[in-house]
Amino acid sequence: MKHCLVVDDSRVIRKVACRILADLAFETEEAADGAAALQACRLRMPDVILLDWHMPNMDGIEFLRALRAGRDGSRPMVVFCTTENDVAHITEALGAGADEYIMKPFDRSIIEAKFAEVGLV
Amino acid sequence: MDQNDFAFFTELLRRRSGLLLTQQKTHLVESRLAPVMRRFGFKDSAALMRELRHGHEALAAAVTEAMTTNDSAFFRDRRTFEEFRDIVLPELLINRAASKRLRIWCAACAAGQEPYSIAMMLDDGKLLAQGWTIDLLATDLNSQMIARAEEGVYSQFEVQRGLPIRRLVRNFTQEGSNWRISESLRRMVTFRTFNLLDSFGWLAEMDVVFCRNVLMYFDQKTRISVIDRVADIIAPDGALLVGPAESILGLTIAFAQTEHAPGLYYRAKPMSPQMRHAVG
Ligand SMILES: C[S@@+](CC[C@H](N)C(=O)[O-])C[C@H]1O[C@@H](n2cnc3c(N)ncnc32)[C@H](O)[C@@H]1O
Numbered sequence: 325m326k327h328c329l330v331v332d333d334s335r336v337i338r339k340v341a342c343r344i345l346a347d348l349a350f351e352t353e354e355a356a357d358g359a360a361a362l363q364a365c366r367l368r369m370p371d372v373i374l375l376d377w378h379m380p381n382m383d384g385i386e387f388l389r390a391l392r393a394g395r396d397g398s399r400p401m402v403v404f405c406t407t408e409n410d411v412a413h414i415t416e417a418l419g420a421g422a423d424e425y426i427m428k429p430f431d432r433s434i435i436e437a438k439f440a441e442v443g444l445v
Numbered sequence: 446m447d448q449n450d451f452a453f454f455t456e457l458l459r460r461r462s463g464l465l466l467t468q469q470k471t472h473l474v475e476s477r478l479a480p481v482m483r484r485f486g487f488k489d490s491a492a493l494m495r496e497l498r499h500g501h502e503a504l505a506a507a508v509t510e511a512m513t514t515n516d517s518a519f520f521r522d523r524r525t526f527e528e529f530r531d532i533v534l535p536e537l538l539i540n541r542a543a544s545k546r547l548r549i550w551c552a553a554c555a556a557g558q559e560p561y562s563i564a565m566m567l568d569d570g571k572l573l574a575q576g577w578t579i580d581l582l583a584t585d586l587n588s589q590m591i592a593r594a595e596e597g598v599y600s601q602f603e604v605q606r607g608l609p610i611r612r613l614v615r616n617f618t619q620e621g622s623n624w625r626i627s628e629s630l631r632r633m634v635t636f637r638t639f640n641l642l643d644s645f646g647w648l649a650e651m652d653v654v655f656c657r658n659v660l661m662y663f664d665q666k667t668r669i670s671v672i673d674r675v676a677d678i679i680a681p682d683g684a685l686l687v688g689p690a691e692s693i694l695g696l697t698i699a700f701a702q703t704e705h706a707p708g709l710y711y712r713a714k715p716m717s718p719q720m721r722h723a724v725g
Binding site for chain 2: 409410411414415418424425426427430440441
């Protein structure tokens with residue numbers, strides 16, 4: 325079973341995403357901000373991370389940079405999932421090492437399509 | 446809608462488009478006809494049917510369009526596009542090296558996602574830059590779909606199903622919450638309203654025909670007729686791609702299936718007209 329870390333400061337969004345991912349046979353774990361997500365990754369590196377942009381403590385792009393700077397050789401897939409839907413943000417995310425990008429709002433078909441893009445569905 | 450009207454309407458639809466309606470679909474008919482009724486000012490379906498019985502052509506065309514199912518997605522059934530890229534295209538590039546010309550037809554293109562997906566793949570191969578001429582024709586019965594396809598503007602929702610993000614950024618420009626296909630890709634495709642029941646006489650010989658997710662809405666006779674006429678206009682080494690739910694095995698001997706690529710068909714060995722008739 326693939327393991328997905330869902331990082332979003334909204335509990336509702338985390339819940340919706342986790343339910344969809346569970347349907348797609350993922351084991352899910354939640355984190356409410358970038359700092360908590362980094363901590364979770366240290367304990368157990370997921371196969372894929374669904375990542376919001378704006379969050380308190382540490383935002384999505386900072387988290388991603390910290391994650392990609394890690395030297396343990398693991399490279400989980402990162403799928404941004406954010407209301408930032410302009411080319412400048414998308415380009416910045418890809419530059420920082422994101423693999424795919426979801427513009428909110430999302431639904432099951434979009435999560436499924438995007439996870440298929442990164443070879444996980 | 447009463448049974449008489451439903452039977453009349455089913456027959457009208459079948460005759461005009463090949464689309465099949467079963468009795469269970471009464472509800473679907475009502476909901477799809479509602480916008481047409483508003484547009485033409487009918488207060489109920491009985492009044493609409495009365496007018497249709499009088500042979501109101503524009504109205505008949507409008508109700509037919511309204512009954513089409515137009516859902517599609519970029520790179521829908523990804524595997525088909527991989528087969529096109531990895532099997533069909535390489536062979537054609539060799540076979541057409543002298544003429545450097547490729548003719549591709551999308552026979553039911555909905556709002557253009559399918560032909561634009563093909564255009565993106567051809568663009569990846571830099572075929573135009575290498576001097577190839579590509580005739581990419583995309584047709585659909587539904588003129589509103591053709592107008593949308595020509596416009597080339599898609600919602601955030603539509604571009605997120607099937608388009609990798611890098612492709613989106615590379616090939617589209619953002620307009621508010623919508624995304625517009627690049628001018629160079631748009632110019633690769635010629636769109637035209639066309640009913641698959643009509644004569645294919647105006648079509649040039651095609652190297653590749655995409656006829657996906659439309660045969661499944663037709664009755665058996667219409668499927669056979671469409672496939673046989675595709676066989677008439679496809680090049681001897683041309684390829685036909687159908688949807689994953691649409692095996693044409695048993696419908697025709699004009700095409701043979703490809704091993705390991707169930708949606709991909711090639712022309713079978715030439716045959717006499719008598720043999721072809723023996724199939725139907
Ligand atoms: C479900 S869409 C398929 C679109 C695309 N080929 C795909 O696979 O995603 C079916 C399309 O077939 C078109 N169609 C239905 N009957 C037709 C006919 N008789 N001639 C041409 N197009 C037809 C509809 O208007 C609709 O856009």
